[in-house]
Amino acid sequence: MLTLLVADDHPLYRDALRGALTTHFDDLNLLEASDLPETVHQLQSHDVDLLLFDLHMPGSSDLFGLIHVRKLFPDVPVAVISGLEDKGIVSKVINAGALGFIPKTTAAGEVAEAVNTIIDGDIWVPKALQEGVQAVDDGFSELAEKVASLTPAQYKVLCYLRDGLLNKQIGFELDIAEATVKAHITAVFKKLGINNRTQAVLIASQLQLEPPADSVAH
Incomplete structure (x- = not known):
């Protein structure tokens, strides 16, 4: 079967x-x-x-x-x-x-x-x-593996970092306290092996991650 x-x-x-x-x-x-x-x-x-x-x-x-x-x-x-x-x-x-x-x-x-x-x-x-489907280097798979370790909330925070949102704005979007946003960012940095927002933006951009909008078309 x-x-x-x-x-x-x-x-x-x-x-x-x-x-x-x-x-x-x-x-x-x-x-x-x-x-x-x-x-x-x-x-x-x-x-x-x-x-x-x-x-x-x-x-x-x-x-x-x-x-x-x-x-x-x-x-x-x-x-x-x-x-x-x-x-x-x-x-x-x-x-x-x-x-x-x-x-x-x-x-x-x-x-x-x-x-x-x-x-x-x-x-x-x-x-x-x-035609036009492109393979990427091995670094893509490695980054994807790291992103896979994030929780859904941490993933959303990563996407919002990529979009340039401040902690207060991320908190508003996710309806959580700014302190919780900071905790998520710390966890994201640790899991991705990075230490600043610029590196987070580079990873999200390289993987072409989309923002977690409810209005994304199916």
Whole structure:
């Protein structure tokens, strides 16, 4: 039996994907999750052959969710599903350890092809997005590993540091005390092996991390 986990906060898309996949796989166990904690719980509770992962569902905040899952479950293949078809995003997720990038506009037959390709251990990206996907140096993986050690709150603080926000502004955005912001910043510096904001900005920029905005498009 093939076990897939669809991690996406849009129930209509999960239902559509279930309908598409069940027509192409006879023996399919399709699990669902709507946020990052539920995704982690499902991966802990089941042997999953492939995770289909939305970068921007609750708790994920762009690249954080992907690298977090990759660190906790390195043996589970991951394909990113996204409503955004951008070569820069494709490069970023592939370099962060994803084995595929599946736009939400992908036809059912192509999704099945992608699933089979990735389960076989190969990378699948739509032909229209293959040209221009760039590999990065080994430093990317090392930085991603460090960022994966951050908590969701610490990750958000890192993104806000990259955007140039002051401690008071970060506290306002996260609805936490300025002292708590300072504690998060200290933890971020320690986990990333850095000692100032400039270095934090450089890391966030190199990984092309997106700010944790609730309004980010899916």
